[in-house]
Amino acid sequence: MSTIHVTQRLWTLVALAIISMMVVSACGDTASGSGGLPTLAPTITALAPATPTDIPAPDPVDIPAVNWDDVDRFQAAMRPGYENDIKRYMDRNRYYIEANLMFEEGAAVLLGAERVRYVNRTADTLDEIVFRLYPNMAAAGGRMIVYRTTLNDVPVEPTLAERETVLVIPLDHPLAPGESAEMTLQFSTAAEQGMFAGYGEFGLQDNVFSGPQWYPVLSVYEEGNGWWRQRPSTQGDPSYLETALFEVLLTVPEHFVTAMSGTDIGVTDNGDGTKTVHNITGPMRDFLLVASPGFGQITEYMDDIAVSVYFWPGDEDGAEYAMDVSLDAMRAYDTNIGAYPFAEFDVVETFNLTGIEYPGMTIIADRYWRRGDPFLETVLAHEIGHQWFYSLVGNDQVNHPWLDESLTCYTEYIYARAVHGEDEGREWVQNDRDRYNFYLSTGAADLVLNLPVSAYVNNNYGAIIYVKGPLFYVELERMLGRDTLMKAIQTYFDRFHYEVVTSRNVLETFEEVSEQELDAVFYQWVGEFDGLDPDVIADLQTRQ
Numbered sequence: 001m002s003t004i005h006v007t008q009r010l011w012t013l014v015a016l017a018i019i020s021m022m023v024v025s026a027c028g029d030t031a032s033g034s035g036g037l038p039t040l041a042p043t044i045t046a047l048a049p050a051t052p053t054d055i056p057a058p059d060p061v062d063i064p065a066v067n068w069d070d071v072d073r074f075q076a077a078m079r080p081g082y083e084n085d086i087k088r089y090m091d092r093n094r095y096y097i098e099a100n101l102m103f104e105e106g107a108a109v110l111l112g113a114e115r116v117r118y119v120n121r122t123a124d125t126l127d128e129i130v131f132r133l134y135p136n137m138a139a140a141g142g143r144m145i146v147y148r149t150t151l152n153d154v155p156v157e158p159t160l161a162e163r164e165t166v167l168v169i170p171l172d173h174p175l176a177p178g179e180s181a182e183m184t185l186q187f188s189t190a191a192e193q194g195m196f197a198g199y200g201e202f203g204l205q206d207n208v209f210s211g212p213q214w215y216p217v218l219s220v221y222e223e224g225n226g227w228w229r230q231r232p233s234t235q236g237d238p239s240y241l242e243t244a245l246f247e248v249l250l251t252v253p254e255h256f257v258t259a260m261s262g263t264d265i266g267v268t269d270n271g272d273g274t275k276t277v278h279n280i281t282g283p284m285r286d287f288l289l290v291a292s293p294g295f296g297q298i299t300e301y302m303d304d305i306a307v308s309v310y311f312w313p314g315d316e317d318g319a320e321y322a323m324d325v326s327l328d329a330m331r332a333y334d335t336n337i338g339a340y341p342f343a344e345f346d347v348v349e350t351f352n353l354t355g356i357e358y359p360g361m362t363i364i365a366d367r368y369w370r371r372g373d374p375f376l377e378t379v380l381a382h383e384i385g386h387q388w389f390y391s392l393v394g395n396d397q398v399n400h401p402w403l404d405e406s407l408t409c410y411t412e413y414i415y416a417r418a419v420h421g422e423d424e425g426r427e428w429v430q431n432d433r434d435r436y437n438f439y440l441s442t443g444a445a446d447l448v449l450n451l452p453v454s455a456y457v458n459n460n461y462g463a464i465i466y467v468k469g470p471l472f473y474v475e476l477e478r479m480l481g482r483d484t485l486m487k488a489i490q491t492y493f494d495r496f497h498y499e500v501v502t503s504r505n506v507l508e509t510f511e512e513v514s515e516q517e518l519d520a521v522f523y524q525w526v527g528e529f530d531g532l533d534p535d536v537i538a539d540l541q542t543r544q
């Protein structure tokens, strides 16, 4: 996800104005709220999410058995030379999904069923498996219902928690390390036309359906912490996911254009006004689906990677510019960070606020689709950087957003240097220095980087994670030299792509590559985390 760079200063002023208004009204009002803004009843936030549309319980679906060892067809999702990643990662989470997408009565409705295999790759024995129903999160504003669930082909009764964003499947016998469980879930997902929540990543607007996590998604089990069940705030990216292989058979009206995370390997005309698109992926941590009857599409190549841009009628010129920037950004990161391993990358124009990253895809806000728009360039450089940091090297985006966001902001400098030269690269860094200094000059808190999203309020989140964050990597560049920093970033990417990282992984890799102790600078900028040398922290704390 991206903050609004170009208008950051304006937003800061607006935010300050709002804060001072709040201070004034808080001083002038009585507890009853009379004479001021209407006071919401306190119970309103405790209500269950409303169903945006009536969805009848669908007929039971016979989801076929899957031979999980038969993975040859998945190789089509990989860039030539990276096909072996399929066999290497075939024991990761596996999803086989059949679904039908319809736009009807002002809503996008997906009726589907999935067969999921989970292999216990942890050292713990598990007694339950946890799914997340992301459309039910406040940040999504949609609705997901799970109707029928089986565990190893026997019906099972799951429980729901956290306002129906957590679905728990109890296991009939404990799942030891290395053992697997197979589940089927029949589900419906709905997005009401015009219902806009959070950053506008999920929903139906202007005949475009945008659906990250539109299927029930396996949560993440952390040794020592258990399953991730947290309900994220509406700020920041809400998901925490592990890589999986997806096979999706999606039925849509025949005139729909679909953009999906993986690669289409077949389209069947069903003879009833619908078609079924068969899409498979490499190891990806989410499967985004965007569909519309109105999309135009252009495709070009960055070496052997097919880059497609999906756009609204009338925005051809903006789409061509988006293509130019995307090809430049893909090449800059592929050359300077490490190889992009998938056969395709898609950029899609949607109704979201700025831009949001997904595996193999990014969605970019419609309002910026103009040739030469500086924000369109910046947001594309940012979201495409996320292919390397978030999509490939993954992290808990809710509790450690700095891991993907701050390094992705630093990739913007890599883009500027590679595409426009050193002088412009220096300008992009200086812009961030100016913004950070302006932020500090307002008296706002100078927080460390490794805090959960919920710890940042007002404009702290954008200023600390997106502006101070990349400047931390500039500081490392100053200490280590750019060649060593880039080698550390390349090693980190090479070592942890397809995995989930913690702050310790960054510190240890950068120390190893640079052959320097970096605990002090990490403590100063990033804050405390597991892996820092306690003696160094104690020493710094006594000096403070």
Ligand SMILES: [Zn+2]
Binding pocket: 001, 002, 357, 382, 383, 386, 405, 408
């Ligand atoms: Zn981002």
